[in-house]
Amino acid sequence: MRGFTPNQNVTLLNGQGVGTAQWFVLNNTGRNFNFEMLASEMVGGLEVYKSPQADIEEGALGGTVIVNTRKPLEMESGTIAGSVDMQYSELPDEWDPSASIVTAWLNEDETFGINVSAAIQNRTVERHSQESDFGWFGP
Incomplete structure (x- = not known):
């Protein structure tokens, strides 16, 4: 989301949170999603929410991105x-x-x-x- 750092957004895989391990300076991992773990061929679509909604996971200041895999x-x-x-x-x-x-x-x-x-x-x-x-x- 423009104007927000990655730790101010939430990224979900098929609607679920995914824990990832990735090296960052001084172990400042925060809340992140490692997009390198998912090849583009496996992505079926994206949902982007810039405003909070009752039916999606809360916790994002900037927005929520739901990555949906192919079915x-x-x-x-x-x-x-x-x-x-x-x-x-x-x-x-x-x-x-x-x-x-x-x-x-x-x-x-x-x-x-x-x-x-x-x-x-x-x-x-x-x-x-x-x-x-x-x-x-x-x-």
Whole structure:
């Protein structure tokens, strides 16, 4: 949401909160959603709420985003979508791959379906920093 930091928004996956582990400076994780854990092929739609409503989870100052994944009966049987990607990281001077795929199967009557999806990501991270804990200034 424009004008708000990520920790002032709520992001839900299929209407549910998802805990993620991701490194941040000085362990300042706050409330976050790691969008890297979900390949774009797996996203079926987004709902964005900028005003509070009684039927969605509360707690967002900026807004609430609900990421909905694809559902088996919404896809045609035999559909396959995927991607392959390479990312260059300058500091470690490494190329790292990522790939994702999603496919659907439906029975003949199209009353039962299965989605199968997979994603893999390999990232080389090199960090050069200096951190200080100024806790001794405390109240």
